[in-house]
Amino acid sequence: MNPITVIRSRTVVMPSTNIDTDQIIPARFLTTTVKEGLGASLFADWRYDAEGHAKPDFILNRPEAAGCRVLVAGRNIGCGSSREHAPWALVDFGFQAVVSTEIADIFRNNSLKNGLLPVVVDEATHAWLLANPGAEVEIDLAEAQLRIDGRDPTPFPIEAFSRYCLLNGVDELGFLLSQDAAISAHESAAPDARRSA
Amino acid sequence: MSSLRTLFEKVWSAHEVLPQSADTPAVMFIDLHLTHEVTSPQAFSALRERGLKVRRPDLTLATMDHSTPTRTEQVFGGAPITIDSAAKQIRQLERNCAEFGIELLGLQDARRGIVHIIGPELGITQPGKTIVCGDSHTSTHGAFGALAFGIGTTEVGHVLATQCLLQKKPRTFAVEVDGRLPAGVTAKDLILALIGQIGVSGGTGYVIEYRGEAIRALSMEERMTVCNMSIEAGARAGMIAPDEVTFEYLRGRPRAPQGAAWDAAVARWRALPSDPGAVFDKTVRLDASALQPMVTYGTNPGMVVPVGGSIPKRAGDPVFDAAMKYMGLVPGEPIGDAPINVVFVGSCTNGRLSDLRAAANVMRGRKVAAGVHMLVVPGSQSVKRDAEAEGLDEIFRAAGAEWRESGCSMCLGMNGDTVGKGEYAISTSNRNFEGRQGVGARTLLASPETAAASAIRGRVTDPREFLS
Numbered sequence: 001m002n003p004i005t006v007i008r009s010r011t012v013v014m015p016s017t018n019i020d021t022d023q024i025i026p027a028r029f030l031t032t033t034v035k036e037g038l039g040a041s042l043f044a045d046w047r048y049d050a051e052g053h054a055k056p057d058f059i060l061n062r063p064e065a066a067g068c069r070v071l072v073a074g075r076n077i078g079c080g081s082s083r084e085h086a087p088w089a090l091v092d093f094g095f096q097a098v099v100s101t102e103i104a105d106i107f108r109n110n111s112l113k114n115g116l117l118p119v120v121v122d123e124a125t126h127a128w129l130l131a132n133p134g135a136e137v138e139i140d141l142a143e144a145q146l147r148i149d150g151r152d153p154t155p156f157p158i159e160a161f162s163r164y165c166l167l168n169g170v171d172e173l174g175f176l177l178s179q180d181a182a183i184s185a186h187e188s189a190a191p192d193a194r195r196s197a
Numbered sequence: 198m199s200s201l202r203t204l205f206e207k208v209w210s211a212h213e214v215l216p217q218s219a220d221t222p223a224v225m226f227i228d229l230h231l232t233h234e235v236t237s238p239q240a241f242s243a244l245r246e247r248g249l250k251v252r253r254p255d256l257t258l259a260t261m262d263h264s265t266p267t268r269t270e271q272v273f274g275g276a277p278i279t280i281d282s283a284a285k286q287i288r289q290l291e292r293n294c295a296e297f298g299i300e301l302l303g304l305q306d307a308r309r310g311i312v313h314i315i316g317p318e319l320g321i322t323q324p325g326k327t328i329v330c331g332d333s334h335t336s337t338h339g340a341f342g343a344l345a346f347g348i349g350t351t352e353v354g355h356v357l358a359t360q361c362l363l364q365k366k367p368r369t370f371a372v373e374v375d376g377r378l379p380a381g382v383t384a385k386d387l388i389l390a391l392i393g394q395i396g397v398s399g400g401t402g403y404v405i406e407y408r409g410e411a412i413r414a415l416s417m418e419e420r421m422t423v424c425n426m427s428i429e430a431g432a433r434a435g436m437i438a439p440d441e442v443t444f445e446y447l448r449g450r451p452r453a454p455q456g457a458a459w460d461a462a463v464a465r466w467r468a469l470p471s472d473p474g475a476v477f478d479k480t481v482r483l484d485a486s487a488l489q490p491m492v493t494y495g496t497n498p499g500m501v502v503p504v505g506g507s508i509p510k511r512a513g514d515p516v517f518d519a520a521m522k523y524m525g526l527v528p529g530e531p532i533g534d535a536p537i538n539v540v541f542v543g544s545c546t547n548g549r550l551s552d553l554r555a556a557a558n559v560m561r562g563r564k565v566a567a568g569v570h571m572l573v574v575p576g577s578q579s580v581k582r583d584a585e586a587e588g589l590d591e592i593f594r595a596a597g598a599e600w601r602e603s604g605c606s607m608c609l610g611m612n613g614d615t616v617g618k619g620e621y622a623i624s625t626s627n628r629n630f631e632g633r634q635g636v637g638a639r640t641l642l643a644s645p646e647t648a649a650a651s652a653i654r655g656r657v658t659d660p661r662e663f664l665s
Binding site for chain 1: 236348350631632
């Protein structure tokens with residue numbers, strides 16, 4: 001995973017609320033056994049017609065979306081299925097951050113583990129971003145701020161540990177593995193199934 | 198801080214290897230990890246890349262359900278699995294389980310089924326456990342008073358390698374359901390009504406505890422239906438306090454404790470319910486006695502009305518307008534006018550024996566309407582055998598429905614069991630998202646009773662017309 005420090009990009013705006021992970025990556029693409037290559041199927045049913053041709057009106061097919069790394073979405077993006085294929089597809093396509101007023105729990109967790117920064121902002125900032133598609137934004141992970149020229153910086157919540165992992169490009173498994181002694185102690189003290197079967 | 202604790206807080210604190218701090222989330226021990234073919238391959242690959250083994254293979258159980266065929270000849274008859282990539286995924290799980298020493302209830306195993314159906318059936322789902330799976334409907338197991346939630350594939354790898362997860366402690370949400378469900382109104386209607394009330398993100402960041410007279414009166418299978426759809430309200434987990442109903446369900450099951458260990462377990466489980474007076478971060482109330490059979494009309498589970506009701510009007514709401522356009526339905530029209538082309542009875546929400554009985558009870562001696570395709574898919578091979586022993590399969594076949602082998606099937610259409618573009622499906626599953634059951638498919642979620650009644654009429658129908 002590459003470290004994230006500051007993301008500077010124009011935005012792509014998808015204002016729909018409750019964009020579920022079935023939209024981000026439909027189930028028929030989940031028979032893969034690898035993470036790579038899912039970007040081609042990102043938002044497949046919104047992006048392509050029945051013959052598989054790109055729909056010219058869909059935002060990700062428009063020239064202004066090229067190279068954008070920040071997706072601004074309506075409230076509650078990522079609801080539904082726990083499929084990690086959703087952040088894999090977004091990252092494979094080139095996104096580094098998803099901005100909304102609410103981001104569903106499991107999708108948020110999965111995003112943090114794949115270098116896709118979930119950025120929850122206040123209603124006013126969100127409304128401005130929705131009204132100004134293609135705006136240039138700067139997302140500073142160390143400061144936990146989203147910055148737009150001419151506006152006050154917008155803070156966003158991020159847990160200290162996730163921020164550390166993202167800033168340094170390390171995953172969480174190393175920390176868990178380092179807790180081996182505590183896990184063993186827990187296993188041997190537990191009253192039931194946690195003991196070796 | 199109060200010493201009175203909720204069910205969730207008791208289970209949470211008993212599994213803290215390390216409590217959360219300012220710098221790190223809690224390290225939580227996981228008692229049971231369920232895994233399947235779709236969300237595990239990349240996790241096993243990650244272990245392989247780092248040279249790690251599975252810490253506690255005895256606490257992971259694998260099965261296959263999502264991309265598996267439901268046609269008997271493809272499961273048992275040696276016919277090729279239609280979707281090549283699905284067949285490869287199934288073979289990959291077989292290889293991964295063999296390599297890492299994990300028990301697999303494979304394609305032809307008599308105990309195979311949807312992962313959230315077989316955990317309870319085997320008695321391996323138990324009160325007070327922490328249970329995870331790379332599937333959002335893991336919330337189902339909370340019906341037993343377990344803390345059960347869906348995780349992503351990276352976390353599947355964490356559990357395989359360490360039997361632990363890093364977790365931020367969620368908040369608590371009491372859903373108090375007073376009164377009793379009227380005849381013909383089901384657990385499915387209850388949870389759909391709740392999601393309609395609190396919305397599809399109303400539970401985000403919370404663990405729900407379902408409480409009250411109506412919940413206490415539910416069977417275990419009904420409680421599972423309720424907890425299953427917690428995630429459709431945004432809550433990762435839903436829990437119900439264990440009681441005599443729970444213990445009776447588990448007693449004697451193959452992997453439940455036996456003998457003295459059973460007595461000891463029940464004694465522990467009796468201490469799990471929330472202490473009287475324990476405080477929740479949020480509470481909502483629902484009156485079960487006022488509920489009616491419910492059906493969804495839109496593209497998320499919160500867009501729901503009584504079967505006898507009309508589609509609401511929300512002028513100027515672009516999301517609502519988009520849903521109506523996708524569904525091809527007209528605001529203000531009775532939902533009972535909606536035509537039905539496909540009926541699906543099954544899934545981890547409503548694929549248990551009592552669900553099949555309820556649908557069969559409506560179908561008995563009646564026919565599926567002309568032009569309607571009905572698919573009945575048991576939640577597990579055990580459910581299938583039990584249903585066949587009672588002759589439920591004959592009732593469905595005689596009505597003109599198809600009877601299949603178990604699996605997730607048309608709930609998400611990964612295995613090729615799909616709804617056609619533009620077709621209306623009434624489905625006992627859990628998600629009516631755009632394209633969920635097939636590209637362009639239009640899903641209406643309902644109970645098994647409502648699905649069966651709608652199959653007979655060929656339009657959305659109140660099942661109470663057929664119940665006497």
